[in-house]
Amino acid sequence: MMKLSTFLHSLICMGLLASGSSAVYASDYDVVILNGRVIDPETNFDAIANVGISGNTIQKITDKSITGTKTIDASNKVVAPGFIDIHAHGQNIGDYRMQAMQGVTTMLELESGVLPIEDWYATQGQKNLPLNYGAAAGWTFARIATFTDTSPQATTKYFQDAQSLTDWKMNIADPTQQKNIMSLVEEGLEQGGLGIGINAGYAPGHGQKEYFALAQLAAKHDVATFTHVRYASNTEPQSSFEAIKELIANAAITGAQMHICHINSTSLKDIETIMPMVGQAIDNGVNITVGAYPWGAASTVVGAAMFSGEGWRERMGSSADNFQLGTERMSEEQLADYQSNSPGTFIVWHFLDEANPKDLALLDASVTNPNVLIESDEMFWMSMDDHGHIDNYEGNQWPLPPKLFSHPRSNGTFAKVLRSYVRERGILEMSEAIRKMSLMPAQTIENFVPQMKKKGRIQAGMDADIVVFNPDTIADVGTYQDPNHPAVGVSWVLVNGAITVNDGQLDPQVSAGQPIRR
Known part of the structure; x- marks a missing residue:
């Protein structure tokens, strides 16, 4: 009788069995995703293929047969990198689940x-979040801390x-105050903050020198700023055009990378003037990036x-009827x-009417521009009592309690983008939409946040952050009047290799999110 060792050696010689134990188990993965249309926006790979995942890492993309402990x-369906939202405000577990x-x-x-960054990361780390997080x-x-x-x-x-x-909104800081503001921001960077968040639209009275100093600070630490520009106005002076030109000038002078947040909403109806200016700056090598969301309404205080x-109504083309409190327009x-009494x-805030073709064209001009990535400006899920008092929802219930509301961009x-811009109207290719929602956000911060290179x-x-969705059914379901409905058409979501959404159902027991930090 042939010895087992001799038998195995014969198989190896005949090429029927690979030598070495690692090769024997080369097709064994923790998770395999089979027969999907795999789209990688960096290499332009777009083909039916299989994906093998071990631990938190993608191990193989192949058209060969592979097996795994878990098979999807x-x-x-489309298999794409998980979407990266660099502009999200709701930071409770229900927000992440949506x-x-x-x-x-x-x-x-x-x-x-x-701020403080250290405190925020510590708190988030205790929430058992399903997605990766950072700030x-x-x-x-x-500014609030300094003035108060x-x-x-x-x-x-x-x-x-x-x-x-x-005062913190409208007053120029004196030298002592400005020094304290910069010290607090720099401390946040030293604690691992992902750049400098500049919500200038909420404090438009800050000085030109203060904003310039923030750009200098970003350049010093080799990070980006992320700015909601100081003005929102269709008319001059103090127009949206002026505010964005200020940002471009600071980036050009200091060399700092500066991101323009939600250019669709800050430009209002002047996008056809502003977007070409931004494009010219980018073509001339100014280090700016741009984001937008596909909605004609914003959310704010x-x-x-x-x-x-x-004159704010005339400047912004708005009145009380443009504001929605809960599900109703305001008087x-x-x-x-x-x-x-409750500022x-x-x-x-409805600043464009998407049912109006001219307004929709203005929105499309930002969303479809190849220089613009997709960001949601996601907002908290909230409840409102009979007296109109609003609280942010911090509970753990899933699905979310039925009476909660938010902006539909939050979910x-x-x-x-995949429903309207890709499937229904065909004004974005699938691969381009995926690039805008995954690769572009990663590239925006990866030079100073190495985690994002994977x-x-x-x-x-690469990290096994993956979405598998049905291109024929993926859709946003929530509306302005009835927002509390999760999107449909996403079949699986993997975060660091863990299956967070399984066959269309979120698994509330999975908390695979990891901190993203410098």
């Missing part, structure tokens, strides 16, 4: 940012409570500085009451 059949249902795998608070150092938090002589607190309430004050002063009486209340931005791609060696 992705036939007739985002997971539309294929988001990394959710970052970069526009407003927070920038928040300039508005430093308090220590910043990494909470939404700290920001909301400050809306009743005007009713007491924001832009909704004050003489002028309500607007005056809330601005006086930190979040409302939806439908990425799904809407995200936004479907390649061997």
Whole structure:
């Protein structure tokens, strides 16, 4: 009888069995995703293929047969890098779960940012979050702390409570105050903050020198700024055009990378003038990046500085009827009451009418521009009592309690791009939409956040942050009047290799999110 060792040696010689134990088990993976249309936006790979995953890493992309402990059949589905949202404000577990249902795998608070950074990361790390998380150092938090002589607190309430004050919004800092503001922001960077969040639209009275100093600070630490520009106006002076030109000038002079947040909403109806200016700056080598979301309405606090002063209605083309409180439009009486007594209340502000072809064309001009990535500006899920008092929802219930509301961009931005722009209207190619929602956000911060070099791609060696969706059914479901519905059409979401959404159902027991930090 032939010895077992001799038998195995014969098989190896005949090529029927690979030599070496590692080769024997080469097709064994923890998870395999089979027969899907795999799209990698960096290499332009776009083919039916199989994906092998071990631990938190993609090991193989192949057209050969592979097996795994867990098998996902992705036939007739798209397999893409998980979507990366670099502009998201709702930072409670319910907010993350809603985002997971539309294929988001990394959710970052970069526009407003927070302070102190150390406290924020510690708190987030205790929430058992399903997605990767991170934040920038928040300039508005430093400004509030300086003008109120308090220590910043990494909470939404700290920001909301400050809306009743005007000095931090409208006053130029004296040299001592500016030094303190910069010190607090720099401390946030030293604690691992992902750049500098500059929510200038909420404090438009800050000085030119202060904004320039922030750009210098970003250049010093080799990070980016993420700016909601100081003005929102169709008319001059103090127009949206002027505010964005200021950002471009600071980037050109200092060499700092500066990101323009939600150019669709800050440009209002002047996008056809502003977008070419931004494009020319990029063509000339100015280090700016740009984001937008596919909605004609924003979400903000009713007491924001832009909704004050003489002539704001004319400048912004808005009145109380453009504001939505909960599910209803506001009256002028309500607007005056809330601005006086509850200025930190979040409302939806309708600045464009998507049913109007001219307004929709303005929105499309930003969303489809090849220089513009997709960001959601996701907002908190909130409840409102019978007296109109609003609270952010911090509970653990899933699905979310039925009476909660938010802006529909909070659970439908990425799904809407795939539904409206790709499937229904055909004005974006699938691969381009995926590039805007995964690779571009990763590339925006990867030069100073090395973790992001392994995200936004479907390649061997990359992080296993993956979305599998049905291109024929993916859709945003929530509306402005009835927003509390998860997106549909996403079949599987993997975060660091862990299956967070399984066959269309979120698994609330999975908490695979990891901190993204410098």
